Every structure is written in C-alpha cells, then in structure tokens.
Amino acid sequence: MAEHIVTKKQYSYVFGILMALTFATTAIGMIDLGRLNVVVALVIAVIKALLVMLFFMHLYWSSKLNKLVIVSGAAWLALLLWLTLTDFFSRGWLPFPGK
Amino acid sequence: MITATVETRENYLTHEYGVKSWLLTQDHKRIALLYLGAISFFFFLGGIFATVIRLELLTPPGDLVSAQTYNKLFTLHGVIMVFLFLIPAIPATLGNFLVPMMIGCKDLAFPKLNLLSWYIFMVGGICVLYAMLQGGVDTGWTFYVPFSTSYANTYVILTAVGIFIAGFASILTGLNFIVTIHQMRAPGLTWYRLPLFIWSMYATSLIMVLGTPVVAVTILLVALERGFHFGIFDPALGGDPVLFQHLFWFYSHPAVYIMVLPAMGVVSELVSVYSRKKVFGYKFVAFSSVAIAVLGFLVWGHHMFVSSQSVYASMVFSFLSFLVAVPSAIKVFNWTATLYKGSISYDTPMLYAFGFIGLFTIGGLTGTFLATLGFDVHVTDTYFVVAHFHYIMVGGTMMAYLGGLHYWWPKMTGRMYAEGWAKLSALVIFLGFNLTFFPQFIMGYLGMPRRYHAYPEEFQVYHVLSTAGASVLAVGYLIPAVYFIWSLRYGKLAPDNPWNATGLEWQTTSPPLPENFEITPVVNHEAYDYSILEEMKVG
Amino acid sequence: MANHTLALRHHFDDVEQQKSASTFGMWVFLVTEILFFGGMFCCYTVYRSLYPSAFGHASNHLDVILGAVSTAVLICSSFTMACAVNSAATGAKHALVAFLWVTILFAAAFLVVEMSEWHLLYKEGLMPGFNFTYHDVDPGHVQLFFCMYFAMTGLHASHVTIGIGLLGVMAFRASRGVFTPQYYTPIEISGLYWHFVDLVWIFLFPLYYLIARHLQ
Numbered sequence: 001m002a003e004h005i006v007t008k009k010q011y012s013y014v015f016g017i018l019m020a021l022t023f024a025t026t027a028i029g030m031i032d033l034g035r036l037n038v039v040v041a042l043v044i045a046v047i048k049a050l051l052v053m054l055f056f057m058h059l060y061w062s063s064k065l066n067k068l069v070i071v072s073g074a075a076w077l078a079l080l081l082w083l084t085l086t087d088f089f090s091r092g093w094l095p096f097p098g099k
Numbered sequence: 100m101i102t103a104t105v106e107t108r109e110n111y112l113t114h115e116y117g118v119k120s121w122l123l124t125q126d127h128k129r130i131a132l133l134y135l136g137a138i139s140f141f142f143f144l145g146g147i148f149a150t151v152i153r154l155e156l157l158t159p160p161g162d163l164v165s166a167q168t169y170n171k172l173f174t175l176h177g178v179i180m181v182f183l184f185l186i187p188a189i190p191a192t193l194g195n196f197l198v199p200m201m202i203g204c205k206d207l208a209f210p211k212l213n214l215l216s217w218y219i220f221m222v223g224g225i226c227v228l229y230a231m232l233q234g235g236v237d238t239g240w241t242f243y244v245p246f247s248t249s250y251a252n253t254y255v256i257l258t259a260v261g262i263f264i265a266g267f268a269s270i271l272t273g274l275n276f277i278v279t280i281h282q283m284r285a286p287g288l289t290w291y292r293l294p295l296f297i298w299s300m301y302a303t304s305l306i307m308v309l310g311t312p313v314v315a316v317t318i319l320l321v322a323l324e325r326g327f328h329f330g331i332f333d334p335a336l337g338g339d340p341v342l343f344q345h346l347f348w349f350y351s352h353p354a355v356y357i358m359v360l361p362a363m364g365v366v367s368e369l370v371s372v373y374s375r376k377k378v379f380g381y382k383f384v385a386f387s388s389v390a391i392a393v394l395g396f397l398v399w400g401h402h403m404f405v406s407s408q409s410v411y412a413s414m415v416f417s418f419l420s421f422l423v424a425v426p427s428a429i430k431v432f433n434w435t436a437t438l439y440k441g442s443i444s445y446d447t448p449m450l451y452a453f454g455f456i457g458l459f460t461i462g463g464l465t466g467t468f469l470a471t472l473g474f475d476v477h478v479t480d481t482y483f484v485v486a487h488f489h490y491i492m493v494g495g496t497m498m499a500y501l502g503g504l505h506y507w508w509p510k511m512t513g514r515m516y517a518e519g520w521a522k523l524s525a526l527v528i529f530l531g532f533n534l535t536f537f538p539q540f541i542m543g544y545l546g547m548p549r550r551y552h553a554y555p556e557e558f559q560v561y562h563v564l565s566t567a568g569a570s571v572l573a574v575g576y577l578i579p580a581v582y583f584i585w586s587l588r589y590g591k592l593a594p595d596n597p598w599n600a601t602g603l604e605w606q607t608t609s610p611p612l613p614e615n616f617e618i619t620p621v622v623n624h625e626a627y628d629y630s631i632l633e634e635m636k637v638g
Numbered sequence: 639m640a641n642h643t644l645a646l647r648h649h650f651d652d653v654e655q656q657k658s659a660s661t662f663g664m665w666v667f668l669v670t671e672i673l674f675f676g677g678m679f680c681c682y683t684v685y686r687s688l689y690p691s692a693f694g695h696a697s698n699h700l701d702v703i704l705g706a707v708s709t710a711v712l713i714c715s716s717f718t719m720a721c722a723v724n725s726a727a728t729g730a731k732h733a734l735v736a737f738l739w740v741t742i743l744f745a746a747a748f749l750v751v752e753m754s755e756w757h758l759l760y761k762e763g764l765m766p767g768f769n770f771t772y773h774d775v776d777p778g779h780v781q782l783f784f785c786m787y788f789a790m791t792g793l794h795a796s797h798v799t800i801g802i803g804l805l806g807v808m809a810f811r812a813s814r815g816v817f818t819p820q821y822y823t824p825i826e827i828s829g830l831y832w833h834f835v836d837l838v839w840i841f842l843f844p845l846y847y848l849i850a851r852h853l854q
C-alpha cells in the first residue's frame with residue numbers, strides 16, 4: 001500500500017502557521033483598512049483552508065479524483081453565489097419599475 | 100456462461116425468508132424492492148389526490164371541495180409525487196437494483212448506507228403522511244415564503260421536516276452510486292464500455308449530491324423562520340423572499356433532471372435492445388447526460404421571470420435555459436438514428452420507449468417556449484406550465500419508469516408479465532395521458548390559471564376532456580399493478596436473458612444470485628455489441 | 639491479506655479498493671456539506687452586500703476575543719486529530735486513544751466558548767426569537783444579521799456535537815484495539831469530517847467577527 005504517512009513534525013509546522021495566521025487575521029481585523037479588511041480576512045481564510053485541506057486532510061498526497069471532487073464542490077458553491085448575485089447586483093439596471 | 104448447476108442454486112429472493120431478512124437486508128436488490136413497495140404506495144396516494152383534483156375541476160364552480168381543501172390537495176399531490184415518488188422512482192428502484200449488476204460487482208460500495216437511506220426515506224415519508232393526517236399543508240410544493248413562514252396555518256414545519264429528511268436519502272443514494280461507479284467496475288469495464296443507463300445514473304447522482312443539500316438547508320431555514328421567528332427571508336426585517344426562490348430553484352430545477360435523466364438512461368437501453376443496434380453516437384449520448392446535469396444548474400432563474408428578479412438576470416437565465424435543449428435534442432436525435440434500419444420489435448417496454456420519445460419531445464419543446472422571457476410572462480402560472488411539466492414528469496419519467504419496470508421485471512422477479520395486457524395498458528396510458536394533458540396546453544394558453552378550484556365556464560370543455568383523460572389514465576395505471584402482482588405467482592418462469600440483451604445483468608440467473616454473479620465477469624467488448632451474443636451461442 | 643478478513647467486507651475485491659472507496663465517499667459527502675453550508679453562505683453574502691453598515695453595527699456586538707479563542711481551540715483540535723491519524727497509521731494504539739480524547743476535549747472546549755458567547759448575546763437581548771430587544775440603529779437589518787449568525791453557528795455547533803459523538807465511538811473502538819496500521823480507515827474518514835468542521839469555522843470567524851467591524 002503506497003500510503004503516505006505524514007509525520008507529527010510536519011503537522012506541527014502546519015499547526016504553527018495556522019495559529020500565526022489566526023493571530024494575524026484577528027490583529028489586522030482590529031485596524032480599519034477600509035475595503036481592504038474584507039480582502040485580507042478572506043485571503044487569510046482561504047490560505048488557512050488550503051493548509052487544512054492539503055496537509056491535515058492529505059489532499060496534497062491524494063488522488064486526482066479526490067482533488068477534483070473538492071474543486072467541483074467549491075465550483076458549485078461559486079455557481080450558486082455567482083448567479084444569485086447576478087440578480088441582486090443588476091436590479092435597477094434597466095428602466096422597469098420594480099425590476 | 101451460466102452452467103446448468105447454477106440454476107438450482109438459491110437466488111436473492113429465496114436464500115433467506117422472514118420479515119427480518121428484508122428489513123435488515125444489505126442486499127441492494129432487496130433494498131430496491133423495499134423502495135419499489137414504498138414509492139408505489141406514494142404513487143397511488145398522490146394519484147388519489149390527482150383524482151379528486153380532476154373531479155373538482157369537472158364543473159366550473161367550486162362544488163366538490165372548498166378552496167382551502169383544494170389548496171391542500173394540489174400541495175400534497177405535488178409534494179408526494181415530486182419528493183416521494185418521482186425523485187426516488189428510477190434511481191432508488193431500478194438504479195439500486197441494476198447499478199451493481201450492470202457494472203459487474205456484488206453490491207454498492209456502502210450497503211449499510213444504502214439500507215439507511217431507505218429508512219431515512221421512510222421516516223421522511225411518514226412525517227409527510229403524519230402532516231397529511233393532521234390536516235395537511237396548503238403552501239404548494241414550492242413552500243414559497245412569506246406565505247409558508249408567516250401566513251399559512253397548516254402543517255408546514257412537519258411537511259418541511261419530512262422533505263428535509265427524505266432529501267438525505269437522496270443524497271446518500273447519489274453518493275453511493277458515484278463511489279460505486281468510480282471504484283467497483285468489473286475488470287475491463289472502462290468508462291466507454293458502460294451501459295448508458297450507468298452514465299445517466301452517474302449524472303443523476305451528481306445532481307443529487309450537489310443540489311439536494313442546498314434545498315435541505317433552505318427548507319431548514321423556512322422551518323426555523325416559522326418555528327422560532329428567525330426571519331431570514333422576512334421582508335419586515337429587510338429579508339428577501341426572492342432569495343428563498345433562488346435557493347429553492349437552485350435545487351428544484353435540477354431536480355427535474357434527477358427525474359428525467361434516469362428515464363433517458365432507461366430509454367437508451369430499450370431503444371438499443373429492441374432495435375438490435377448499438378446506440379448511435381454512444382459518446383454523445385453519454386456526455387449529453389453529464390452536460391444536462393451541469394447545464395441544469397445554470398437555468399433556475401427561469402422559474403422567477405415574474406418575481407422581482409432583475410430583468411438583466413432574467414435575460415441571462417433565459418439565454419442559458421435554451422442551452423439545455425442542445426444535449427436533450429442530441430439524445431432524441433440519436434435514439435431516432437438508432438432506430439433507423441434497426442430490426443425493431445414492438446414488445447411492451449419498446450412501446451413505452453416510443454411513448455417517452457414522443458412525449459418528452461413535446462414536453463421539451465414547450466420547455467423552450469417557457470424559456471423565452473416574453474412568452475413565459477404571458478403563460479406564467481397557467482395550465483400551459485402545468486401541461487409542460489406533466490409532459491416531462493409523467494409523459495417522460497413515468498413512461499420510461501414503466502418501460503424499465505417491464506423490461507427488468509423478469510430479472511427482478513424471475514417471472515414474465517402478461518404481454519397482451521401489458522401492451523393494452525401501454526396504449527391506454529398513452530391515450531389517457533394525452534387526453535388529460537394536451538387540452539391543458541390550450542386552456543393555459545387561453546388564460547386558465549393554475550391552482551384555482553373554480554373557473555369561468557369558457558374553460559369547461561377542456562377541463563371535461565382533461566378529467567375524462569385522467570379517468571382513462573387511472574385505469575391504465577391500475578392494469579399493470581394487477582398483472583404485475585398476478586405474475587409474481589402465475590407468470591411464466593423467466594429465462595435468464597429473455598430479450599437477448601448484452602448487459603452484464605442478463606448474464607446471471609433470473610432472479611439473480613445473492614452475490615449477483617457466480618464469478619466476477621470480465622468485460623472485453625463495448626456496450627450493446629449484439630454480435631457477442633452470436634459468438635456466445637456458437638461457443 | 640490473511641488477517642484482514644474481519645476488516646474487509648465481502649463485496650470489495652481487496653483492502654486497497656475498500657479504503658479508497660471509503661475515502662472517496664467521504665470526500666463526496668464533504669461536498670454535500672459544502673453546499674449545505676453554502677446555501678447559508680449565499681444568504682450571508684446577499685445580505686452583507688445589501689446592508690453593510692447594519693452588519694457593521696451588529697458585528698461589533700460580538701466578542702472578537704471569544705471568536706479568536708474558539709478559532710484557536712478548533713485549530714488545536716484539528717492538529718490533535720491529525721496526530722491521531724498519524725498514530726493510527728504507525729500503530730501507536732495508546733497515543734491514538736489519547737489524541738482522540740484530547741480532540742474531544744478541545745471540541746467540548748469550543749462548544750463551551752461558543753455557548754458563553756451565545757449566553758452573552760442572549761442577555762444583551764440580541765437573540766432573535768428568544769430575546770431580541772435591540773432598538774438602536776437599523777434594528778431590522780441587525781436582527782437579520784443575528785438570525786444569520788445563530789443559524790450558521792448553530793448548524794456548525796450541531797456538526798461539532800455530531801463530531802464529538804463520532805470521535806467518542808472511534809476512541810472506544812480504538813481502545814478495544816480494532817485499528818491497525820493496515821486498517822484504520824474509520825479514523826481517517828472521521829479525521830476528514832473533523833477537519834471539515836474546522837474549515838467551516840475558519841470562514842465563519844472572519845465573516846462574522848472581523849470583516850464588518852469598521853463599516854458602521
């Protein structure tokens with residue numbers, strides 16, 4: 001069985017980075033950066049999520065199929081958000097009352 | 100391939116007896132029969148509601164039932180038929196039975212999960228039944244807010260919880276199929292050698308897994324809002340009921356493809372075997388299933404053209420909706436091309452397949468009418484829409500379901516049904532169906548709105564035709580129920596491969612062994628390669 | 639293969655196939671979970687974009703420190719869960735049991751922190767449906783924020799609770815010596831589930847506690 005076993009040492013590096021990022025995002029959240037607050041917080045959240053998925057959940061060593069599964073999950077969520085927001089952002093674009 | 104000694108072996112129906120052996124079974128074939136029993140019950144229950152609806156509509160005034168009762172009738176008809184019959188119909192019965200057999204393995208990847216899904220389905224179904232007995236629900240099967248959350252004084256939460264629970268049965272079935280089809284195929288059975296039924300079940304499972312959770316959480320939010328005043332869609336707080344519609348249709352439009360894709364898979368099998376030809380353009384038919392599954396997620400806004408959805412979004416959704424017509428048309432054209440110069444035999448399942456192709460074409464073409472923004476505004480919430488989706492759901496899915504049930508009945512039960520009665524009922528169903536629903540296109544176009552228990556006298560002639568058709572249809576559905584049950588005891592014993600088909604499921608005994616195959620089959624030919632049967636006879 | 643008969647179910651060809659089927663099945667299940675939470679994330683996104691300043695007012699009623707602590711606790715539990723999988727793979731039975739229990743403890747600690755946050759909000763009159771007395775700026779939209787907050791964190795907390803039950807069963811089975819380096823798939827897929835619960839919180843924390851604070 002060509003199973004990749006991740007060592008506790010490798011896990012602890014990832015753990016350290018995750019804790020540091022948690023501290024960083026909290027600290028940055030206290031400062032008013034205007035619109036950048038959202039960007040920074042979400043970028044850090046995505047990085048943390050990727051670290052958890054790739055290393056804690058072994059996706060880095062997983063089959064392409066498992067990667068495809070999780071990518072399609074994210075893609076479908078994006079689809080839901082994208083087409084729903086298409087409606088909400090385009091209301092009032094055209095000169096029809098109530099539309 | 101099957102030797103004489105095998106025939107004396109016990110099959111999956113006889114190797115164990117007793118209620119416990121059924122209720123605790125992990126055999127996908129027995130679970131398929133458990134589902135068959137449950138959904139047949141729900142089908143006839145939903146049919147009773149439809150009958151009362153049609154009787155009420157025989158005359159213009161609301162004389163048979165009150166307006167409130169009528170609302171409950173069409174809601175329960177919709178809820179039961181959509182969530183408890185059509186969505187599980189083909190996947191949970193034929194799919195459960197056939198997926199492992201068609202790909203040459205012993206069972207689905209997670210047999211316990213499969214049994215669990217049946218129990219979850221039953222719990223959901225019982226919740227809906229309990230709500231029905233308590234006094235029913237009158238929101239329509241769509242549970243639109245704010246009516247469902249604030250104004251309806253019927254059993255909304257109980258019904259919503261039932262549907263929420265039944266949704267998980269669907270998710271687990273889809274998950275099981277995806278894993279099984281990926282991981283458990285017999286040696287040599289590559290993706291392009293799979294029967295097209297498997298491709299369509301795979302595409303269906305994708306929708307179940309990707310869509311169902313969204314409607315589940317949406318229904319949960321409705322229950323929270325109603326039960327605890329968590330006003331997530333409450334306009335009084337600035338919440339948007341149209342947001343509910345987005346989330347609801349994100350699943351419930353693709354849910355139409357959960358109903359019709361398996362039907363298309365069945366028809367692909369039937370068209371091939373009864374014209375003795377490979378399905379024309381195998382890869383196109385296979386990938387059109389996946390294309391329908393994916394494109395189906397891009398079009399939900401066409402249910403919301405008259406809501407406060409922006410005109411721009413409506414135009415985008417209208418355009419995207421037309422795209423679904425492309426893979427659907429590919430299928431219809433390829434089935435037709437398969438028939439061309441085939442040696443066609445008119446057995447009962449093939450009659451249903453013909454019925455499907457014709458009725459699905461009408462349903463699909465009127466679907467493109469409804470995707471057209473301007474036309475849809477004209478016929479929104481009229482009987483035109485009702486007729487359209489019944490052509491897809493009943494004319495499409497129900498026809499293929501019955502076709503598939505006849506086709507695989509010998510394999511499932513080891514008995515042949517009565518061919519003469521079967522042909523007669525196929526004809527009765529086809530005629531009754533068209534008589535019921537074709538007039539609805541006309542009266543809908545003329546302005547008859549849906550969901551009303553009383554109507555102006557000018558529409559009565561169409562309603563009388565429709566109700567007459569519904570009576571014929573009811574007879575058409577009762578005949579198979581009788582001769583199927585009759586065949587269990589008195590039907591002729593079925594041979595292993597009564598239709599000379601090539602699928603792996605026909606290479607084992609009828610009914611199959613508990614573990615499906617004596618030895619794991621090895622596949623070295625494409626699907627629908629009928630020359631292989633000649634070689635086997637010679638060999 | 640000889641001693642795997644207990645672990646290998648009859649319908650699989652071999653242990654390898656069973657293991658990859660189970661892991662793959664869990665990933666597919668996690669996709670359904672993504673979309674399950676996704677419906678609520680979609681509501682959040684729409685309302686956040688419609689009512690940014692109300693979300694700013696509301697979000698300042700949440701305690702960032704409690705939020706950050708619960709995030710840290712959950713990341714700790716994810717780490718110990720990862721170590722549990724490693725212990726299972728290397729056959730360290732006692733370490734496996736210990737790590738599972740530590741993970742359960744962290745999970746319980748997370749719930750305690752979260753419930754204390756809920757309790758504070760309840761006392762402040764910010765829990766819609768139970769005690770909502772906020773009458774400051776933009777009360778309707780603020781109520782919408784808290785409806786979303788309780789629905790999403792509540793759904794997440796129910797997943798944490800299910801996780802505690804699941805890990806408890808795993809710890810019990812591990813202490814009975816069920817798992818070996820050849821057979822520990824249940825531990826691995828429980829791990830996947832647990833990390834997913836952590837993943838959801840990684841997004842919930844900034845969305846509710848951080849990004850709207852300065853928008854009022």
